[in-house]
Amino acid sequence: MAKLKRDERVCPFCGEHIKAVAIRCRFCHSDVIPLVEPETQPAPVAPTKTTPTKTAPVAPTKTAATKKTAATKRAAPPEPAPAPDTGVVTEAPTRTIPTAAGTWAWVQQNLTLVLAALVVLAAVGVGFSWWHSDKGSSSTAPSGVLVGEDARTEVLVSAADLTQRTLSYSYKTLANDMEVARARMTPSFRKQYDSTMAQVRANTTKNKITLAATAASTAIIDATEHKAKVLVFVNQTTSAGTGKKQDQQLSRNSLVVTLTRGDGDWAISKLTALG
Amino acid sequence: MSRTSLIRAALALILAALCAWLVLFAVQGSEAAPGRTQTEQKAHEYADITRAAKAETLAFLAVDYTKMDELTQRVLSGATGTFHTQYKSSLKSLKSAATSQKSVSKGSIDEVGLSEVDSDSATVFVAASSKVKNTETKGKFQDRSWRIKLTMSKHGGDWLVSQLEFVS
Numbered sequence: 001m002a003k004l005k006r007d008e009r010v011c012p013f014c015g016e017h018i019k020a021v022a023i024r025c026r027f028c029h030s031d032v033i034p035l036v037e038p039e040t041q042p043a044p045v046a047p048t049k050t051t052p053t054k055t056a057p058v059a060p061t062k063t064a065a066t067k068k069t070a071a072t073k074r075a076a077p078p079e080p081a082p083a084p085d086t087g088v089v090t091e092a093p094t095r096t097i098p099t100a101a102g103t104w105a106w107v108q109q110n111l112t113l114v115l116a117a118l119v120v121l122a123a124v125g126v127g128f129s130w131w132h133s134d135k136g137s138s139s140t141a142p143s144g145v146l147v148g149e150d151a152r153t154e155v156l157v158s159a160a161d162l163t164q165r166t167l168s169y170s171y172k173t174l175a176n177d178m179e180v181a182r183a184r185m186t187p188s189f190r191k192q193y194d195s196t197m198a199q200v201r202a203n204t205t206k207n208k209i210t211l212a213a214t215a216a217s218t219a220i221i222d223a224t225e226h227k228a229k230v231l232v233f234v235n236q237t238t239s240a241g242t243g244k245k246q247d248q249q250l251s252r253n254s255l256v257v258t259l260t261r262g263d264g265d266w267a268i269s270k271l272t273a274l275g
Numbered sequence: 276m277s278r279t280s281l282i283r284a285a286l287a288l289i290l291a292a293l294c295a296w297l298v299l300f301a302v303q304g305s306e307a308a309p310g311r312t313q314t315e316q317k318a319h320e321y322a323d324i325t326r327a328a329k330a331e332t333l334a335f336l337a338v339d340y341t342k343m344d345e346l347t348q349r350v351l352s353g354a355t356g357t358f359h360t361q362y363k364s365s366l367k368s369l370k371s372a373a374t375s376q377k378s379v380s381k382g383s384i385d386e387v388g389l390s391e392v393d394s395d396s397a398t399v400f401v402a403a404s405s406k407v408k409n410t411e412t413k414g415k416f417q418d419r420s421w422r423i424k425l426t427m428s429k430h431g432g433d434w435l436v437s438q439l440e441f442v443s
Contacts, residue, residue, distance in 0.1 A: 116286050119293050126300055130312075141318035156390065216442055217424065219388025219400035231388030231400055233422045233442050252443070254402040254422055256386055274385045274402050275420035 009035055031099055139225070146223040155223050158266040159230035159257050160215035166193065166268060167213035167236055171204045186260055186269040212237045221256065228259045228266070317392075325387050327353065327434035328399040328425050335439065336382025336405045336421070340373040355430060356437035376409040385420075395429040400442070 004010065009020045014028035020035045107114055139148025146152060162184055169177035178197055182190055203209065213236045221229040232255045240247045258270035311319070331353040337346050347366055354362055372378070385402040392398075401423040406416040426438035 112283055112286055112290075116290055119290055119297070122297060123293050126297065139314075141314035142312070143315070143318055145314075145318040145321065147314045147317040147321075152392075216422075217390065217400050219390040219398075221386050221388045231386045231402055233400065233402075252422065254385065254420065275404055275418075 031102060033099070033102070144224040146220075146225060146228070151225075152220060152223065155220055155228045155230060155259065155266065156218045159218045159228070159232055159259060162259065162266070162268040163215050163218075163232045163234055163255065163257050163271070164213050166271060167234065168211055169204070170210040171208050172210075174201070174204060184265060184267045186267050189267075189269050189271075207240045208242055210237075210239045212239075216252075226261055230257045230259065231255070232257050320394075321389060321392065324389060324392065324397050324399060324427060324434050328387050328401055328427065328436070329384050331425070331436045331439075332384060332387075332401045332403050332423060333382050336380060336403060338373055338378045338380035338407075340376070340378050343370045343373055353435055354437075355428060355435035358436050358439050376411065378407070378409040380405050380407045397427045397434070399425040399427055401425060 004017060007020050008017045010016070011018045011025040011027060011030065011032060013025060013030040013032070016025065016027040018025050018027070018032070022032060023034050024030065025032050139146060139151040141147050146155070165181040165184070169181070182193065185193060200209075213234050216233040216235050218233075219231045221231050223229070234253050234255055236251050236253065238249045238251070254274040256270075256272045256274060257268060258272075259266040260269045261267065331350070334346070334349040334353060337349075339346060347362075347369065350362060351359060382403055382405040385404060387402075388400045390398040390400060402420070403423060404418060404420040407419050408414060408416045422442040424438075424440045424442050425436050427434050428437045429435075
């Protein structure tokens with residue numbers, strides 16, 4: 001390892017040799033506190049050679065100053081001296097404070113810049129999402145309303161299918177019919193369905209009952225990506241008995257069927273009869 | 276004024292403008308953006324269709340034998356095509372039936388759903404109910420419920436009903 005030159009020092013972060021006047025390590029890019037003044041700038045009126053590390057901390061000025069002015073003013077005496085080239089008031093040697101605090105001070109001095117960057121970033125984000133929604137690739141409006149034609153058709157088809165599954169069963173294939181219906185229900189609705197079916201099960205087998213539901217029409221009341229309320233006009237035929245003794249009844253109902261979906265298929269989560 | 280402070284003033288101005296715009300977005304959502312996107316347009320269309328369907332169904336279900344002219348006129352103003360023709364031709368019998376039976380009916384909308392929606396036509400289903408009173412009900416209100424299919428089309432900026440059917 002080369003010997004430390006007179007104008008060099010060791011970077012406290014990476015241990016490499018860097019210029020003593022450097023304010024940033026050229027190896028690890030950490031901000032460091034310079035130990036001596038640039039040699040090209042002899043200290044003007046300072047009576048003794050200023051050792052910034054020993055200097056009593058001066059009340060930090062609110063004045064924002066660029067690094068350049070800070071560097072040129074570092075050797076100035078603590079008393080505020082008129083700045084020769086800019087309207088900026090002379091800065092006290094704030095470089096003596098530790099690095100973490102130094103970064104904070106930098107942030108404070110450049111608050112406008114930091115905020116500007118943040119706001120511009122946010123604006124870019126908003127602009128992008130606006131542009132993205134404008135492309136029509138999305139199937140939902142910004143308000144959440146599902147507008148994609150295919151997506152809405154899928155809702156209508158699922159609503160018809162799931163309603164029919166839920167409201168159709170035969171005493172002959174009851175266990176299987178229930179399994180088919182239960183496959184596409186939310187857990188809470190499945191619970192309701194199970195308790196209802198538990199009540200009708202005995203009667204269904206005893207009286208040889210078959211329920212056949214047909215969705216005459218389906219229409220979307222409102223729908224988002226994950227939840228849809230669908231108006232279903234359903235015609236339900238109930239037959240009891242077999243052969244000549246069979247008894248049939250048709251009922252026409254209006255239902256509001258609520259569907260929900262995570263990532264995959266729509267599942268039925270609520271079924272309410274109107275009127 | 277130095278260059279630095281000039282830049283800062285300009286930055287501050289831009290920031291203030293951007294902030295105001297962002298706040299507008301936060302409050303109004305996408306409405307703050309100029310114009311309407313395709314998806315927003317559709318969502319608005321859905322709301323328009325639903326509103327028109329409700330209004331026309333209510334007009335259709337409203338009966339009062341003392342002011343049939345006014346009520347039927349309201350139905351006609353929201354109708355077009357086949358429905359308009361049919362309704363107009365049945366006006367006379369409608370009026371006489373209402374008068375002779377002293378019919379009063381007031382409808383209400385349970386739900387309105389949209390089926391197929393194009394840019395200028397739509398199929399709408401309405402679950403509605405009405406309270407009906409006439410000589411047959413012996414002056415008492417009875418509840419009726421209806422399953423109605425409306426075929427709607429857009430004329431100018433308005434959605435009108437071109438066909439009204441009951442779903443069997």
